[in-house]
Amino acid sequence: MRRVSLTGFRVGHCRHPQAMAIRGGRWAPVDFPALAFLILHPEEGAILFDTGYDPAFWQATEPFPERLYRWTTPPVLHAGEALADQIAVRGIAPGEVRHLILSHFHADHMAGTHRFPNATIHAARAGFEALCRGSRLSSVRRGMLRALVPPGFDRRVRWFEDAAPVALPADLTPFTEGADLLGDGSLLAVPLPGHCPGHWGLVLRDEAGLHFLVADAAWFSEAIRTDTPPPWPTMRLLGDAAATRATLHDLHCLHRRNPDIRLTPSHCAECAERL
Template sequence: MSDWEVFAVKYADRNARVRADSFIFDDNHDAPHPMDYFMWLLRNGEEIILVDTGYDGEEASARQRPIRLDPVTALAPFGIAPSDVSQVIVTHLHYDHAGGLHLFPNAALHMQSAEMAYATGPCMCHDTLRMPFTAGHVCEAVRRLYSGKVIFHDGDGQIADGVTVHCIGGHSRGLQCVRVRTQAGWLVLASDAAHFYENAFARKPFPIVVDLQDMLEGFGTLERLASKRDLIVPGHDPLVREYFPTVMAPHIFRLNAGPLEKIAL
Protein backbone atom coordinates (compact mmCIF):
# COMPACT_ATOMS: atom_id res chain seq x y z
CA MET A 1 0.00 0.00 0.00
CA SER A 2 2.04 2.95 -1.27
CA ASP A 3 1.18 6.55 -0.56
CA TRP A 4 -0.08 9.02 -3.14
CA GLU A 5 1.51 12.21 -4.35
CA VAL A 6 -0.97 15.08 -4.36
CA PHE A 7 -0.60 18.36 -6.23
CA ALA A 8 -2.68 21.53 -6.32
CA VAL A 9 -2.65 23.10 -9.80
CA LYS A 10 -3.62 26.76 -9.91
CA TYR A 11 -5.12 27.93 -13.19
CA ALA A 12 -6.95 31.18 -12.35
CA ASP A 13 -7.59 33.81 -9.69
CA ARG A 14 -10.02 36.60 -8.93
CA ASN A 15 -8.86 39.61 -6.99
CA ALA A 16 -11.89 41.91 -7.32
CA ARG A 17 -13.71 40.27 -4.41
CA VAL A 18 -14.61 41.27 -0.85
CA ARG A 19 -15.17 39.23 2.29
CA ALA A 20 -18.96 39.38 1.79
CA ASP A 21 -18.39 37.20 -1.28
CA SER A 22 -16.79 34.52 0.92
CA PHE A 23 -18.67 34.56 4.25
CA ILE A 24 -22.36 34.92 5.07
CA PHE A 25 -21.69 36.55 8.45
CA ASP A 26 -18.67 38.83 8.59
CA ASP A 27 -18.26 42.21 10.27
CA ASN A 28 -15.50 43.26 7.86
CA HIS A 29 -17.67 42.53 4.85
CA ASP A 30 -16.17 45.08 2.43
CA ALA A 31 -12.48 44.18 2.92
CA PRO A 32 -10.70 42.69 -0.11
CA HIS A 33 -10.72 38.89 -0.25
CA PRO A 34 -9.12 37.33 -3.36
CA MET A 35 -9.77 33.78 -4.54
CA ASP A 36 -7.60 31.21 -6.33
CA TYR A 37 -8.87 28.45 -8.62
CA PHE A 38 -7.32 24.99 -8.49
CA MET A 39 -7.46 21.53 -9.97
CA TRP A 40 -5.75 18.66 -8.16
CA LEU A 41 -3.70 15.77 -9.46
CA LEU A 42 -3.14 12.46 -7.64
CA ARG A 43 -0.22 10.26 -8.68
CA ASN A 44 0.88 6.81 -7.50
CA GLY A 45 3.53 5.38 -9.78
CA GLU A 46 1.95 5.22 -13.23
CA GLU A 47 -1.58 5.73 -11.90
CA ILE A 48 -3.04 9.21 -12.36
CA ILE A 49 -6.35 10.57 -11.03
CA LEU A 50 -7.45 14.12 -11.83
CA VAL A 51 -9.71 15.87 -9.34
CA ASP A 52 -11.83 18.44 -11.18
CA THR A 53 -10.94 20.03 -14.50
CA GLY A 54 -11.14 23.80 -14.17
CA TYR A 55 -12.71 25.71 -17.05
CA ASP A 56 -11.49 26.78 -20.47
CA GLY A 57 -11.10 30.06 -22.35
CA GLU A 58 -14.60 29.94 -23.82
CA GLU A 59 -16.15 29.75 -20.36
CA ALA A 60 -13.75 32.43 -19.12
CA SER A 61 -15.02 34.79 -21.82
CA ALA A 62 -18.66 33.93 -21.25
CA ARG A 63 -18.42 34.68 -17.52
CA GLN A 64 -15.84 37.45 -17.86
CA ARG A 65 -13.62 35.55 -15.42
CA PRO A 66 -10.25 35.18 -17.16
CA ILE A 67 -8.01 32.19 -16.61
CA ARG A 68 -4.22 32.32 -16.46
CA LEU A 69 -3.75 28.81 -17.87
CA ASP A 70 -6.15 26.55 -19.70
CA PRO A 71 -6.47 23.15 -17.98
CA VAL A 72 -4.38 21.26 -20.54
CA THR A 73 -1.52 23.77 -20.35
CA ALA A 74 -1.71 23.80 -16.55
CA LEU A 75 -1.14 20.03 -16.46
CA ALA A 76 1.63 20.01 -19.09
CA PRO A 77 4.54 20.01 -16.57
CA PHE A 78 3.42 16.53 -15.48
CA GLY A 79 3.97 15.24 -19.02
CA ILE A 80 0.31 14.30 -19.26
CA ALA A 81 -1.68 14.48 -22.48
CA PRO A 82 -5.45 14.93 -22.12
CA SER A 83 -5.99 11.49 -23.64
CA ASP A 84 -3.84 9.94 -20.89
CA VAL A 85 -6.32 10.86 -18.16
CA SER A 86 -8.55 7.85 -17.53
CA GLN A 87 -10.24 8.91 -14.26
CA VAL A 88 -11.63 12.25 -13.13
CA ILE A 89 -13.21 12.78 -9.73
CA VAL A 90 -15.84 15.49 -10.22
CA THR A 91 -16.35 17.07 -6.82
CA HIS A 92 -19.41 18.86 -8.20
CA LEU A 93 -20.68 20.23 -11.50
CA HIS A 94 -20.18 23.98 -10.98
CA TYR A 95 -18.53 25.66 -13.96
CA ASP A 96 -15.12 26.14 -12.33
CA HIS A 97 -14.83 22.46 -11.41
CA ALA A 98 -16.45 20.74 -14.40
CA GLY A 99 -15.81 23.28 -17.15
CA GLY A 100 -13.01 21.22 -18.68
CA LEU A 101 -14.64 17.80 -18.78
CA HIS A 102 -14.70 17.85 -22.59
CA LEU A 103 -10.91 18.24 -22.63
CA PHE A 104 -10.41 14.74 -21.19
CA PRO A 105 -12.51 12.57 -23.52
CA ASN A 106 -11.21 9.19 -22.36
CA ALA A 107 -11.84 9.74 -18.67
CA ALA A 108 -14.47 7.98 -16.60
CA LEU A 109 -16.14 10.42 -14.21
CA HIS A 110 -16.64 9.68 -10.51
CA MET A 111 -19.65 11.64 -9.24
CA GLN A 112 -22.22 11.57 -6.51
CA SER A 113 -25.65 10.46 -7.71
CA ALA A 114 -27.11 13.42 -5.85
CA GLU A 115 -25.11 15.88 -7.94
CA MET A 116 -26.36 14.60 -11.27
CA ALA A 117 -29.93 14.59 -9.96
CA TYR A 118 -29.55 18.12 -8.64
CA ALA A 119 -27.94 19.58 -11.77
CA THR A 120 -30.59 18.05 -14.05
CA GLY A 121 -33.63 18.38 -11.78
CA PRO A 122 -36.29 20.93 -10.81
CA CYS A 123 -33.91 22.98 -8.63
CA MET A 124 -32.42 24.27 -11.89
CA CYS A 125 -35.67 26.14 -12.55
CA HIS A 126 -34.37 28.78 -10.12
CA ASP A 127 -31.92 31.31 -11.54
CA THR A 128 -30.03 31.63 -8.26
CA LEU A 129 -29.40 27.89 -7.93
CA ARG A 130 -28.63 27.50 -11.64
CA MET A 131 -26.11 30.37 -11.73
CA PRO A 132 -22.93 28.38 -10.85
CA PHE A 133 -23.73 25.73 -13.49
CA THR A 134 -23.27 25.88 -17.26
CA ALA A 135 -25.62 23.76 -19.36
CA GLY A 136 -22.88 22.54 -21.69
CA HIS A 137 -20.83 21.16 -18.81
CA VAL A 138 -23.80 19.31 -17.38
CA CYS A 139 -24.64 17.98 -20.85
CA GLU A 140 -21.06 16.72 -21.18
CA ALA A 141 -21.53 14.74 -17.97
CA VAL A 142 -24.78 13.31 -19.36
CA ARG A 143 -23.06 12.40 -22.64
CA ARG A 144 -20.34 10.66 -20.66
CA LEU A 145 -23.06 8.79 -18.78
CA TYR A 146 -24.59 7.56 -22.04
CA SER A 147 -21.20 6.36 -23.22
CA GLY A 148 -20.81 4.27 -20.07
CA LYS A 149 -18.19 6.50 -18.48
CA VAL A 150 -19.82 7.74 -15.28
CA ILE A 151 -19.35 5.90 -11.99
CA PHE A 152 -21.83 7.01 -9.37
CA HIS A 153 -21.24 7.05 -5.62
CA ASP A 154 -23.85 7.46 -2.92
CA GLY A 155 -22.18 8.93 0.14
CA ASP A 156 -18.80 7.27 0.70
CA GLY A 157 -16.98 5.49 -2.10
CA GLN A 158 -13.55 4.09 -2.92
CA ILE A 159 -11.84 5.19 -6.12
CA ALA A 160 -8.54 3.35 -5.63
CA ASP A 161 -6.47 1.97 -2.78
CA GLY A 162 -5.89 5.02 -0.61
CA VAL A 163 -8.39 7.31 -2.39
CA THR A 164 -11.99 7.72 -1.22
CA VAL A 165 -14.80 10.22 -1.80
CA HIS A 166 -17.34 11.44 0.73
CA CYS A 167 -20.56 13.33 0.06
CA ILE A 168 -20.73 16.64 1.93
CA GLY A 169 -23.45 18.62 0.14
CA GLY A 170 -24.17 22.13 1.32
CA HIS A 171 -22.62 24.25 -1.43
CA SER A 172 -24.10 21.93 -4.07
CA ARG A 173 -26.39 18.99 -3.40
CA GLY A 174 -23.88 16.32 -4.38
CA LEU A 175 -20.61 18.04 -3.51
CA GLN A 176 -17.98 15.48 -2.47
CA CYS A 177 -14.57 15.82 -0.87
CA VAL A 178 -11.61 13.52 -1.62
CA ARG A 179 -9.57 11.71 1.05
CA VAL A 180 -6.08 10.58 0.04
CA ARG A 181 -3.49 8.49 1.89
CA THR A 182 -0.17 10.36 1.83
CA GLN A 183 3.18 10.25 3.60
CA ALA A 184 1.85 12.92 5.98
CA GLY A 185 -1.33 10.96 6.77
CA TRP A 186 -4.87 11.16 5.45
CA LEU A 187 -5.16 14.39 3.46
CA VAL A 188 -8.56 15.79 2.53
CA LEU A 189 -9.15 17.85 -0.60
CA ALA A 190 -12.14 19.83 0.58
CA SER A 191 -12.93 21.35 -2.80
CA ASP A 192 -15.88 23.67 -2.13
CA ALA A 193 -16.85 22.04 1.16
CA ALA A 194 -14.45 24.73 2.41
CA HIS A 195 -13.49 27.40 -0.10
CA PHE A 196 -11.15 28.95 2.46
CA TYR A 197 -9.51 27.75 5.67
CA GLU A 198 -11.63 30.30 7.49
CA ASN A 199 -14.88 28.75 6.25
CA ALA A 200 -14.08 25.47 7.96
CA PHE A 201 -11.98 26.49 10.94
CA ALA A 202 -14.10 29.47 11.99
CA ARG A 203 -17.36 27.77 10.93
CA LYS A 204 -18.24 30.65 8.58
CA PRO A 205 -20.49 29.45 5.74
CA PHE A 206 -19.94 30.42 2.12
CA PRO A 207 -22.80 32.45 0.54
CA ILE A 208 -23.52 30.09 -2.40
CA VAL A 209 -25.35 27.32 -0.58
CA VAL A 210 -28.26 24.98 -1.22
CA ASP A 211 -28.34 23.46 2.31
CA LEU A 212 -26.78 25.48 5.11
CA GLN A 213 -27.02 22.69 7.69
CA ASP A 214 -25.15 20.29 5.40
CA MET A 215 -22.46 22.91 4.83
CA LEU A 216 -21.96 23.54 8.54
CA GLU A 217 -21.94 19.85 9.45
CA GLY A 218 -19.57 19.23 6.56
CA PHE A 219 -16.86 21.29 8.27
CA GLY A 220 -16.81 18.73 11.06
CA THR A 221 -16.77 15.88 8.55
CA LEU A 222 -13.63 17.30 6.94
CA GLU A 223 -11.92 17.34 10.32
CA ARG A 224 -12.93 13.75 11.08
CA LEU A 225 -11.67 12.49 7.73
CA ALA A 226 -8.25 14.16 7.92
CA SER A 227 -5.47 12.73 10.10
CA LYS A 228 -5.05 16.25 11.46
CA ARG A 229 -6.62 19.60 10.73
CA ASP A 230 -3.53 20.86 8.88
CA LEU A 231 -4.17 18.19 6.22
CA ILE A 232 -7.47 19.76 5.13
CA VAL A 233 -6.84 21.62 1.86
CA PRO A 234 -9.50 24.21 0.97
CA GLY A 235 -10.68 24.61 -2.59
CA HIS A 236 -9.93 28.27 -3.32
CA ASP A 237 -7.69 29.73 -0.63
CA PRO A 238 -4.61 31.71 -1.79
CA LEU A 239 -2.99 30.65 1.49
CA VAL A 240 -2.45 27.20 -0.03
CA ARG A 241 0.34 28.82 -2.07
CA GLU A 242 2.02 30.01 1.13
CA TYR A 243 1.68 26.82 3.16
CA PHE A 244 2.75 24.31 0.50
CA PRO A 245 5.93 24.23 -1.63
CA THR A 246 6.06 25.01 -5.33
CA VAL A 247 7.30 22.20 -7.57
CA MET A 248 7.87 21.79 -11.33
CA ALA A 249 6.27 25.16 -12.20
CA PRO A 250 5.14 28.33 -10.36
CA HIS A 251 1.48 27.25 -10.46
CA ILE A 252 1.95 23.72 -9.01
CA PHE A 253 2.10 22.99 -5.28
CA ARG A 254 2.98 19.69 -3.58
CA LEU A 255 0.50 18.77 -0.85
CA ASN A 256 1.37 15.21 0.16
CA ALA A 257 4.20 16.05 2.59
CA GLY A 258 1.93 18.40 4.52
CA PRO A 259 2.22 22.16 4.99
CA LEU A 260 5.54 23.87 5.55
CA GLU A 261 4.27 25.23 8.87
CA LYS A 262 1.23 24.86 11.09
CA ILE A 263 -1.93 26.40 9.66
CA ALA A 264 -2.33 29.57 11.72
CA LEU A 265 -6.11 29.90 11.88
Protein backbone atom coordinates in the same frame (compact mmCIF):
# COMPACT_ATOMS: atom_id res chain seq x y z
CA MET B 1 -4.61 3.12 2.42
CA ARG B 2 -2.46 2.73 -0.67
CA ARG B 3 -0.09 5.64 -1.24
CA VAL B 4 -0.28 7.97 -4.26
CA SER B 5 1.40 11.27 -5.15
CA LEU B 6 -0.42 14.58 -5.32
CA THR B 7 0.33 17.87 -7.10
CA GLY B 8 -1.91 20.94 -6.89
CA PHE B 9 -2.47 23.59 -9.56
CA ARG B 10 -4.01 27.03 -9.55
CA VAL B 11 -6.34 27.03 -12.56
CA GLY B 12 -7.65 30.57 -12.81
CA HIS B 13 -9.48 32.58 -10.18
CA CYS B 14 -12.52 34.77 -9.65
CA ARG B 15 -12.98 37.94 -7.59
CA HIS B 16 -15.72 38.40 -5.03
CA PRO B 17 -16.24 40.33 -1.78
CA GLN B 18 -14.63 38.35 1.03
CA ALA B 19 -17.61 39.07 3.30
CA MET B 20 -19.82 36.92 1.06
CA ALA B 21 -17.67 33.88 1.83
CA ILE B 22 -16.89 34.20 5.54
CA ARG B 23 -18.65 36.03 8.34
CA GLY B 24 -16.73 39.10 9.41
CA GLY B 25 -14.77 39.28 6.16
CA ARG B 26 -13.98 42.45 4.22
CA TRP B 27 -16.33 43.81 1.59
CA ALA B 28 -13.42 44.51 -0.73
CA PRO B 29 -13.11 41.96 -3.57
CA VAL B 30 -10.46 39.27 -3.08
CA ASP B 31 -9.12 36.50 -5.34
CA PHE B 32 -10.63 33.05 -4.97
CA PRO B 33 -8.18 30.69 -6.72
CA ALA B 34 -9.62 27.64 -8.43
CA LEU B 35 -7.49 24.68 -7.36
CA ALA B 36 -7.30 21.34 -9.15
CA PHE B 37 -5.11 18.35 -8.40
CA LEU B 38 -3.08 15.77 -10.29
CA ILE B 39 -2.85 12.37 -8.62
CA LEU B 40 -0.33 9.81 -9.84
CA HIS B 41 -1.39 6.26 -9.06
CA PRO B 42 1.13 3.39 -9.32
CA GLU B 43 -1.10 1.41 -11.73
CA GLU B 44 -3.77 3.79 -12.99
CA GLY B 45 -1.39 6.62 -13.83
CA ALA B 46 -2.71 10.18 -14.12
CA ILE B 47 -5.91 11.02 -12.23
CA LEU B 48 -7.45 14.47 -11.74
CA PHE B 49 -9.54 15.93 -8.95
CA ASP B 50 -11.58 18.78 -10.48
CA THR B 51 -10.42 20.93 -13.40
CA GLY B 52 -10.83 24.57 -12.37
CA TYR B 53 -11.63 27.09 -15.11
CA ASP B 54 -11.13 26.52 -18.82
CA PRO B 55 -11.75 28.57 -21.99
CA ALA B 56 -14.93 26.50 -22.33
CA PHE B 57 -16.35 28.53 -19.44
CA TRP B 58 -16.36 31.68 -21.59
CA GLN B 59 -18.03 29.84 -24.45
CA ALA B 60 -20.69 28.42 -22.13
CA THR B 61 -21.43 31.85 -20.64
CA GLU B 62 -21.71 33.71 -23.95
CA PRO B 63 -25.53 33.44 -24.20
CA PHE B 64 -28.09 34.75 -21.72
CA PRO B 65 -28.97 33.72 -18.97
CA GLU B 66 -25.62 31.90 -18.64
CA ARG B 67 -23.80 35.21 -18.99
CA LEU B 68 -25.11 36.16 -15.54
CA TYR B 69 -22.61 33.67 -14.08
CA ARG B 70 -19.72 35.52 -15.72
CA TRP B 71 -21.02 38.88 -14.48
CA THR B 72 -21.62 37.91 -10.85
CA THR B 73 -18.28 36.14 -10.25
CA PRO B 74 -15.87 37.53 -12.87
CA PRO B 75 -13.20 34.89 -13.57
CA VAL B 76 -9.65 35.23 -14.85
CA LEU B 77 -7.70 32.53 -16.66
CA HIS B 78 -4.27 33.45 -18.00
CA ALA B 79 -2.75 31.91 -21.12
CA GLY B 80 -1.37 28.47 -20.36
CA GLU B 81 -3.19 28.29 -17.02
CA ALA B 82 -5.85 25.75 -18.06
CA LEU B 83 -5.27 22.42 -16.34
CA ALA B 84 -4.77 20.52 -19.60
CA ASP B 85 -2.01 22.96 -20.55
CA GLN B 86 -0.32 22.80 -17.14
CA ILE B 87 -0.13 19.02 -16.97
CA ALA B 88 1.11 18.90 -20.59
CA VAL B 89 4.11 20.96 -19.47
CA ARG B 90 4.80 18.15 -17.00
CA GLY B 91 4.78 15.59 -19.79
CA ILE B 92 1.21 14.29 -19.34
CA ALA B 93 -0.95 14.58 -22.43
CA PRO B 94 -4.65 15.20 -21.65
CA GLY B 95 -5.54 11.97 -23.46
CA GLU B 96 -3.40 10.01 -20.99
CA VAL B 97 -5.57 10.97 -17.99
CA ARG B 98 -7.34 7.77 -16.90
CA HIS B 99 -9.76 9.13 -14.31
CA LEU B 100 -11.37 12.51 -13.56
CA ILE B 101 -13.02 12.98 -10.17
CA LEU B 102 -15.52 15.85 -9.93
CA SER B 103 -16.22 17.08 -6.43
CA HIS B 104 -19.45 18.66 -7.73
CA PHE B 105 -20.97 20.19 -10.83
CA HIS B 106 -20.28 23.89 -10.30
CA ALA B 107 -18.71 25.37 -13.41
CA ASP B 108 -15.47 26.46 -11.74
CA HIS B 109 -14.80 22.82 -10.84
CA MET B 110 -15.72 21.07 -14.10
CA ALA B 111 -15.16 23.57 -16.93
CA GLY B 112 -12.19 21.61 -18.27
CA THR B 113 -13.89 18.19 -18.30
CA HIS B 114 -14.08 18.11 -22.11
CA ARG B 115 -10.26 18.34 -22.36
CA PHE B 116 -9.81 14.78 -21.04
CA PRO B 117 -11.71 12.60 -23.52
CA ASN B 118 -10.36 9.22 -22.38
CA ALA B 119 -10.94 9.66 -18.65
CA THR B 120 -13.54 7.76 -16.69
CA ILE B 121 -15.53 10.43 -14.87
CA HIS B 122 -16.37 9.89 -11.19
CA ALA B 123 -19.16 12.12 -9.89
CA ALA B 124 -22.33 12.20 -7.82
CA ARG B 125 -25.58 11.15 -9.43
CA ALA B 126 -27.41 13.60 -7.14
CA GLY B 127 -25.30 16.47 -8.46
CA PHE B 128 -25.92 15.59 -12.11
CA GLU B 129 -29.66 15.30 -11.51
CA ALA B 130 -29.60 18.78 -9.95
CA LEU B 131 -27.69 20.11 -12.98
CA CYS B 132 -30.37 18.79 -15.33
CA ARG B 133 -33.34 19.85 -13.22
CA GLY B 134 -35.40 22.96 -13.94
CA SER B 135 -34.74 25.84 -16.31
CA ARG B 136 -31.41 27.11 -17.61
CA LEU B 137 -31.82 30.15 -15.39
CA SER B 138 -32.31 28.03 -12.28
CA SER B 139 -29.17 26.05 -13.15
CA VAL B 140 -27.17 29.26 -13.52
CA ARG B 141 -28.50 30.55 -10.20
CA ARG B 142 -27.11 27.36 -8.62
CA GLY B 143 -23.69 27.86 -10.29
CA MET B 144 -24.13 25.15 -12.94
CA LEU B 145 -23.70 25.29 -16.72
CA ARG B 146 -25.19 22.41 -18.69
CA ALA B 147 -23.09 23.23 -21.76
CA LEU B 148 -19.98 22.06 -19.88
CA VAL B 149 -21.14 18.43 -19.81
CA PRO B 150 -19.01 16.74 -22.50
CA PRO B 151 -20.40 14.48 -25.26
CA GLY B 152 -20.65 10.85 -24.21
CA PHE B 153 -20.77 11.74 -20.51
CA ASP B 154 -23.35 9.05 -19.76
CA ARG B 155 -21.06 6.34 -21.17
CA ARG B 156 -18.02 7.48 -19.18
CA VAL B 157 -19.46 8.26 -15.77
CA ARG B 158 -19.25 6.16 -12.63
CA TRP B 159 -21.42 7.43 -9.79
CA PHE B 160 -20.03 7.86 -6.29
CA GLU B 161 -23.26 6.43 -4.97
CA ASP B 162 -22.58 3.11 -6.77
CA ALA B 163 -18.95 2.71 -5.64
CA ALA B 164 -18.09 0.19 -2.93
CA PRO B 165 -18.78 1.65 0.54
CA VAL B 166 -15.82 1.60 2.89
CA ALA B 167 -15.08 2.56 6.47
CA LEU B 168 -12.74 5.53 6.71
CA PRO B 169 -9.58 5.42 8.85
CA ALA B 170 -10.29 6.21 12.50
CA ASP B 171 -8.01 9.25 12.17
CA LEU B 172 -10.77 10.92 10.12
CA THR B 173 -13.44 10.82 12.83
CA PRO B 174 -16.14 12.29 12.82
CA PHE B 175 -16.16 11.24 9.15
CA THR B 176 -16.73 7.49 9.13
CA GLU B 177 -17.86 6.31 5.68
CA GLY B 178 -16.69 6.82 2.12
CA ALA B 179 -16.69 5.22 -1.32
CA ASP B 180 -13.70 3.31 -2.70
CA LEU B 181 -13.43 4.71 -6.23
CA LEU B 182 -10.77 2.37 -7.64
CA GLY B 183 -11.37 -0.66 -5.43
CA ASP B 184 -7.87 -0.63 -3.94
CA GLY B 185 -8.33 1.78 -1.04
CA SER B 186 -6.22 4.53 -2.60
CA LEU B 187 -8.93 7.13 -3.32
CA LEU B 188 -11.89 7.43 -0.98
CA ALA B 189 -14.70 9.81 -1.90
CA VAL B 190 -16.49 11.30 1.12
CA PRO B 191 -19.90 13.00 1.08
CA LEU B 192 -19.72 16.60 2.32
CA PRO B 193 -23.35 17.75 2.15
CA GLY B 194 -24.58 21.30 2.14
CA HIS B 195 -22.77 23.38 -0.46
CA CYS B 196 -24.84 21.94 -3.29
CA PRO B 197 -26.48 18.62 -4.19
CA GLY B 198 -23.92 15.88 -4.71
CA HIS B 199 -20.96 17.64 -3.10
CA TRP B 200 -18.12 15.23 -2.17
CA GLY B 201 -14.51 15.44 -1.06
CA LEU B 202 -11.60 13.03 -1.53
CA VAL B 203 -9.29 11.36 0.98
CA LEU B 204 -5.94 9.98 -0.08
CA ARG B 205 -2.57 9.17 1.43
CA ASP B 206 0.60 10.63 -0.07
CA GLU B 207 4.20 10.84 1.12
CA ALA B 208 3.21 13.36 3.83
CA GLY B 209 0.28 11.37 5.23
CA LEU B 210 -3.48 11.73 5.00
CA HIS B 211 -4.81 14.53 2.80
CA PHE B 212 -8.49 15.47 2.67
CA LEU B 213 -9.49 17.56 -0.35
CA VAL B 214 -12.67 19.19 0.95
CA ALA B 215 -13.67 21.10 -2.21
CA ASP B 216 -16.17 23.84 -1.28
CA ALA B 217 -17.14 22.57 2.16
CA ALA B 218 -15.16 25.67 3.19
CA TRP B 219 -13.69 28.46 1.09
CA PHE B 220 -10.90 29.30 3.53
CA SER B 221 -8.72 27.16 5.80
CA GLU B 222 -9.31 29.82 8.43
CA ALA B 223 -13.03 29.03 8.31
CA ILE B 224 -12.24 25.42 9.27
CA ARG B 225 -9.85 26.41 12.04
CA THR B 226 -12.32 28.85 13.59
CA ASP B 227 -15.56 27.05 12.65
CA THR B 228 -16.79 30.22 10.91
CA PRO B 229 -19.34 29.60 8.14
CA PRO B 230 -20.30 31.87 5.25
CA PRO B 231 -23.12 34.36 5.85
CA TRP B 232 -26.55 32.78 5.92
CA PRO B 233 -27.73 34.33 2.59
CA THR B 234 -24.73 32.86 0.77
CA MET B 235 -25.36 29.39 2.18
CA ARG B 236 -29.04 29.60 1.25
CA LEU B 237 -28.26 30.82 -2.27
CA LEU B 238 -26.26 27.76 -3.27
CA GLY B 239 -27.38 24.89 -1.08
CA ASP B 240 -28.61 23.71 2.30
CA ALA B 241 -27.56 26.14 5.03
CA ALA B 242 -28.03 23.72 7.94
CA ALA B 243 -26.11 20.93 6.22
CA THR B 244 -23.33 23.36 5.22
CA ARG B 245 -23.01 24.43 8.82
CA ALA B 246 -22.92 20.84 10.10
CA THR B 247 -20.27 19.76 7.57
CA LEU B 248 -18.04 22.72 8.42
CA HIS B 249 -18.38 21.92 12.12
CA ASP B 250 -17.34 18.31 11.47
CA LEU B 251 -14.27 19.53 9.58
CA HIS B 252 -13.46 21.85 12.48
CA CYS B 253 -13.75 18.93 14.93
CA LEU B 254 -11.49 16.82 12.71
CA HIS B 255 -8.89 19.61 12.63
CA ARG B 256 -9.03 20.04 16.41
CA ARG B 257 -8.79 16.31 16.99
CA ASN B 258 -6.10 15.56 14.41
CA PRO B 259 -4.36 18.75 13.18
CA ASP B 260 -1.74 16.75 11.24
CA ILE B 261 -4.31 15.80 8.61
CA ARG B 262 -4.20 18.33 5.78
CA LEU B 263 -7.60 19.79 4.92
CA THR B 264 -7.53 21.62 1.58
CA PRO B 265 -10.44 23.74 0.33
CA SER B 266 -10.57 24.35 -3.40
CA HIS B 267 -10.61 28.17 -3.26
CA CYS B 268 -8.30 28.90 -0.35
CA ALA B 269 -5.63 31.52 -1.11
CA GLU B 270 -3.55 30.21 1.79
CA CYS B 271 -3.49 26.74 0.23
CA ALA B 272 -2.73 28.21 -3.20
CA GLU B 273 0.32 29.94 -1.74
CA ARG B 274 1.61 26.58 -0.49
CA LEU B 275 1.35 25.13 -3.98
